[in-house]
Amino acid sequence: MNHAILGTCDTKNEAVLTWVAEEAKLCEPDRVFWCDGSEREKEFLTAEAVALGILIKLNQEKLPGCYYHRSARNDVARVEQCTYICTESREEAGPTNNWAAPKDMYPKLRGLCQGAMRGRTMYVVPYLMGPPGSPLTKVGFELTDSIYVVLSMRIMTRMGNVAYEELGAGNDFNRGLHCMLDVNPDRRYICHFPQDNRIISVGSAYGGNALLGKKCLALRIGSYIARKQGWLAEHMLILGVESPGGEKTFVAAAFPSACGKTNFAMLIPPPHFKGWKVWTVGDDIAWMKPGEDGRLYAINPEAGYFGVVPGTNSQSNPNAIASMQRDTIYTNVALTPDLDVWWEGKDGPPPAECLDWKGEKWTPASKEKAAHPNSRFAAPMTNNPMLAPEVNDPRGVPISAIIFGGRRADTMPLIYQAFDWIHGVYIGSMMGSEMTAAAAGTVGQVRRDPMAMLPFCGYHMGSYFQHWVAMRKLMKHPPRVFHVNWFRKDAAGAYLWPGFGHNMRVLKWVVDRCEGRAHADETSLGWMPRLNEFDLDGMTDYSRERLAEAQSIVPEEWYRELLLQEELYLKLYSHLPKELVFQRELLTSRL
Numbered sequence: 001m002n003h004a005i006l007g008t009c010d011t012k013n014e015a016v017l018t019w020v021a022e023e024a025k026l027c028e029p030d031r032v033f034w035c036d037g038s039e040r041e042k043e044f045l046t047a048e049a050v051a052l053g054i055l056i057k058l059n060q061e062k063l064p065g066c067y068y069h070r071s072a073r074n075d076v077a078r079v080e081q082c083t084y085i086c087t088e089s090r091e092e093a094g095p096t097n098n099w100a101a102p103k104d105m106y107p108k109l110r111g112l113c114q115g116a117m118r119g120r121t122m123y124v125v126p127y128l129m130g131p132p133g134s135p136l137t138k139v140g141f142e143l144t145d146s147i148y149v150v151l152s153m154r155i156m157t158r159m160g161n162v163a164y165e166e167l168g169a170g171n172d173f174n175r176g177l178h179c180m181l182d183v184n185p186d187r188r189y190i191c192h193f194p195q196d197n198r199i200i201s202v203g204s205a206y207g208g209n210a211l212l213g214k215k216c217l218a219l220r221i222g223s224y225i226a227r228k229q230g231w232l233a234e235h236m237l238i239l240g241v242e243s244p245g246g247e248k249t250f251v252a253a254a255f256p257s258a259c260g261k262t263n264f265a266m267l268i269p270p271p272h273f274k275g276w277k278v279w280t281v282g283d284d285i286a287w288m289k290p291g292e293d294g295r296l297y298a299i300n301p302e303a304g305y306f307g308v309v310p311g312t313n314s315q316s317n318p319n320a321i322a323s324m325q326r327d328t329i330y331t332n333v334a335l336t337p338d339l340d341v342w343w344e345g346k347d348g349p350p351p352a353e354c355l356d357w358k359g360e361k362w363t364p365a366s367k368e369k370a371a372h373p374n375s376r377f378a379a380p381m382t383n384n385p386m387l388a389p390e391v392n393d394p395r396g397v398p399i400s401a402i403i404f405g406g407r408r409a410d411t412m413p414l415i416y417q418a419f420d421w422i423h424g425v426y427i428g429s430m431m432g433s434e435m436t437a438a439a440a441g442t443v444g445q446v447r448r449d450p451m452a453m454l455p456f457c458g459y460h461m462g463s464y465f466q467h468w469v470a471m472r473k474l475m476k477h478p479p480r481v482f483h484v485n486w487f488r489k490d491a492a493g494a495y496l497w498p499g500f501g502h503n504m505r506v507l508k509w510v511v512d513r514c515e516g517r518a519h520a521d522e523t524s525l526g527w528m529p530r531l532n533e534f535d536l537d538g539m540t541d542y543s544r545e546r547l548a549e550a551q552s553i554v555p556e557e558w559y560r561e562l563l564l565q566e567e568l569y570l571k572l573y574s575h576l577p578k579e580l581v582f583q584r585e586l587l588t589s590r591l
């Protein structure tokens with residue numbers, strides 16, 4: 001398709017036309033703008049966003065194609081308390097989700113959306129989650145009155161005509177409606193109707209609340225569909241480890257929000273790992289389906305990164321820094337007088353003066369942070385120097401290992417391996433993690449976050465565990481399962497493991513275990529690396545004693561852990577697979 005005039009409708013798909021007409025009738029926009037994903041359109045919309053003050057053009061010499069956005073002050077993260085799974089029964093959504101009946105929620109939302117786009121433009125955003133031609137790929141349409149959302153969706157998904165091509169004359173697409181309203185937390189609802197493959201999001205224009213392809217479609221609706229169809233939609237990064245000999249091993253890892261997925265997916269091995277490379281397939285979401293050869297194959301449904309900015313620098317994550325040098329939208333970082341961006345933990349000294357994420361004057365003497373802790377960059381994945389060449393392969397990549405990990409100051413060792421798949425499912429099901437700034441809530445408090453999916457599972461978490469258990473029979477060669485914790489601290493509060501690039505040492509053991517090359521000790525938790533064999537080469541100020549402390553199993557900590565797990569299991573008991581109850585018993589007996 002080639003639009004003569006930007007924004008005009010150029011599809012004959014009846015289902016799309018009918019639905020857009022219905023929603024336009026409800027929202028009453030002044031204008032409906034049909035996006036095609038072209039460069040010309042991007043230029044036009046960007047200029048409009050700048051003219052309206054929604055985007056600020058950054059210093060184009062330093063940051064070509066980059067723009068700056070400030071969200072509303074009360075709209076800076078996901079809001080789990082406003083997020084609903086609207087299945088017919090409360091039972092289906094389960095006790096870990098907010099639930100409302102579709103018969104109540106649809107009218108409530110329609111009331112809020114009625115006439116909500118008067119004086120505004122409704123953008124029709126067609127997009128693909130997944131590479132064109134993949135059996136896992138899904139078509140979505142997002143109707144939104146936020147130009148920032150349109151430009152972000154353009155980075156984060158394969159947006160535009162490619163979606164019409166994939167859809168053809170069909171009607172199998174996700175229907176997403178997003179209205180900013182007055183960006184008011186009191187009128188903020190992120191609602192999912194899995195039976196209807198629909199999403200309605202109102203009152204927020206930030207991240208996962210508003211970019212409907214990401215958490216809403218790819219995870220909440222995705223997980224619901226995946227269970228019915230026998231695959232997995234997960235909050236996981238995907239990476240490929242390449243050995244000096246060219247052998248590639250693909251690994252998926254689930255860490256909760258702001259717990260290190262982007263960093264791990266972009267890892268650069270320390271110098272002595274000569275010839276080893278880590279390639280990024282994805283940094284947030286994995287869709288995984290058993291292949292004909294009995295292995296599990298994964299695609300990254302996204303096309304960009306919506307990554308945490310603070311703490312990112314050329315030491316901690318050089319590939320992320322490279323990824324955000326061009327064609328990037330920065331949100332809620334600080335803005336310097338020469339129209340550059342700054343954040344806590346960036347390379348170099350802080351600016352003498354800048355505007356903070358709220359637009360207020362900031363100096364190094366200020367008490368508050370210049371960048372919001374959940375400030376983010378949206379960058380196309382093609383900017384990543386280590387983007388895996390397989391990322392567009394419709395078959396996906398074969399996953400050899402799944403790694404679970406949380407942010408835990410105690411209890412959890414650096415690395416251990418599950419005895420088998422079911423034990424691995426148990427380990428994932430009882431994950432705990434300290435809460436982060438990625439969602440509104442009490443930062444630092446440990447909560448259960450099974451498989452890093454607590455905020456993203458579109459149905460009953462007990463049934464979700466059952467689905468994971470059942471997946472075993474669909475795979476002749478299931479991935480090996482591991483658990484990591486980069487965040488354990490000593491008595492003085494210092495991290496017991498330096499993390500970041502050094503995580504390659506852990507990853508190497510994981511890969512070697514998958515390929516049958518590394519020894520392991522049997523412990524009460526699972527298999528652990530032999531302390532005297534674990535690769536610490538080139539770590540000048542790190543001792544084996546410290547590694548031993550990072551790996552220690554403290555029974556008192558585990559008794560407490562088992563009680564904390566129990567709370568979640570009691571909540572889910574009616575749907576909990578007995579295999580997990582047995583695993584819990586076995587762990588208790590081994591401690």
Ligand code: GTP
Pocket residue numbers: 255256257258259260261262263264283284306307308310311438486487495498499500503
């Ligand atoms: P979402 O995009 O919210 O799903 O999060 P993510 O899992 O991609 O998080 P990300 O990689 O952006 O993690 C961000 C936070 O984790 C930052 O505070 C990092 O400094 C910290 N982090 C990441 N890796 C490590 C590590 O190996 N060690 C330590 N100590 N901190 C880490």
Ligand code: SPV
Pocket residue numbers: 077078206207208209214215256257258284306438439
């Ligand atoms: C997360 O919170 O896990 C994110 C950011 O990846 S958001 O897209 O806002 O959900």
Ligand code: MN
Pocket residue numbers: 235257258284
């Ligand atoms: Mn995430």
